[in-house]
Amino acid sequence: MSHHLRLVSFKLCPFVQRSVIVLNYCQIPYEIDYIDLMNPPDWFKALSPLGKVPIVQVDHERVIFESAVIMELVSELNPPLLHPHDLLDKAHNRAWIEYGSAMLGTQYELVIAQDEPSFSKALNTLKEQLGRVEQQMHATPFFNGEQLNLIDAAYAPLFMRLAALDKHHALHALANTPKVKAWAEHLLALDAVKTSVVDDFEPLFYQMLHKRKSYLAQFVPA
Ligand SMILES: N[C@@H](CCC(=O)N[C@@H](CS)C(=O)NCC(=O)O)C(=O)O
Structure with a gap:
């Protein structure tokens, strides 16, 4: 039903x-x-x-x-549930989804940082977090292998925002995490991900940076 x-x-x-x-x-x-x-x-x-x-x-x-x-x-x-079948793998995925939520918090700190020191601090934290995720990357093209699972959907929004910033500021947040970078690129190329935001997502995202007088606002279009 x-x-x-x-x-x-x-x-x-x-x-x-x-x-x-x-x-x-x-x-x-x-x-x-x-x-x-x-x-x-x-x-x-x-x-x-x-x-x-x-x-x-x-x-x-x-x-x-x-x-x-x-x-x-x-x-x-709407079965099947997009999680690994194995109970421990499923728990492992859920734990890293939780970590992905914390990373979205760091991403938020990064985009609302008002000055260079707070921006750099958030960027360092994010890179450290990405390094931990890199250690968990044992499959391609998705986190668990051939099938998109919830963990992929959980991280894609973070990657989309980092890509939008990279276009103008060259954050290079993923430079030291090649496995995460390949995962991010694969996710961002999917139609399901591209269509998961409104058409004017990027201009709205940049506008938000300007409205918040973020450190990053100086690098993105008004
Ligand atoms: N832990 C929550 C976080 C949701 C969240 O922080 N949403 C933001 C918007 S992106 C919000 O509603 N903020 C308004 C508020 O905190 O009052 C979740 O994963 O759903």
Whole structure:
């Protein structure tokens, strides 16, 4: 039985993008509503327990939050579940998805850094984190091999933002992690990933840097 899925998003949110990638890849129909996080509508405040996106509403009823949980739910409702079958491999993937969420936090610090020292600090942390992920890369082209799994969808939004910055600033965040770099390039070439953001994602992302008066704003188009 197919379920009605309604995602609530913010156009630049990397967390909701994880589920969108899964939905696109599996060609599962869904509805998506974008809100302005700075000025959230009352209906969103009533639905979202923490006032954060993403949330997913299933069959016009239950609302679930937390991107890793939503991604897993979306996949479970539309089997097969995009995780390794082996229980320990699955747990290992879940643990590294959690780490990917922390890395999205570092990415956020990087993009909102107001000066060069805080920017460099965040970039160093990110490179260190990428180094740890590099140690876990034992397969190609996806994290677990031939099949796209949830862990791939979990990391692609990070890689998309790093690529958007690389275009103008030459961050080279992936320069010392060749396996992660190859993984990122493979993911970013997928249609399911390309179509997981709005058409004007890059200009909106750059605009956000300018609005936040980020250190990186000086390098990207206004
Ligand atoms: N741990 C959450 C993080 C979600 C999150 O931080 N979302 C941001 C937008 S990208 C948000 O809603 N921020 C608004 C707020 O924190 O009030 C998840 O994985 O879903």
